[in-house]
Amino acid sequence: MVEGIYQSKVNSLLGQIRAHQEKADLVAQDAPSSGPVATGEKEGFGTYVENAVRSVNESQMASADMRDAYERGEDIPLTDVVLAMQKSSLAFEATLQVRNKLLKAYEDVMNMPV
Numbered sequence: 001m002v003e004g005i006y007q008s009k010v011n012s013l014l015g016q017i018r019a020h021q022e023k024a025d026l027v028a029q030d031a032p033s034s035g036p037v038a039t040g041e042k043e044g045f046g047t048y049v050e051n052a053v054r055s056v057n058e059s060q061m062a063s064a065d066m067r068d069a070y071e072r073g074e075d076i077p078l079t080d081v082v083l084a085m086q087k088s089s090l091a092f093e094a095t096l097q098v099r100n101k102l103l104k105a106y107e108d109v110m111n112m113p114v
Helices: 002-030 039-071 078-110
Strands: none
Touching: 002 039, 002 078, 039 078
């Protein structure tokens, strides 16, 4: 159940990032090209964000697996389980804050008078 919640949050986050990326692509298509800008950089940034979200997801899955193993009675110290869960929670919250800052910056740029 917890894995499903985390997975849905990650999928929601990816969906929002993709939606804003599509809007940015439409704006970039309308704007005249000013030289060697953004083709490699935009792709690199998107790849960076995707890798970061995947890393957070892997952290959450690993902590969920560790928790499940502890609940089954395997020889895993409780402190390791709690630490892994806190790390994955912190990683998710940090990613969420980065997303919020990026969206705010995007909205600010889009609302700038030309």
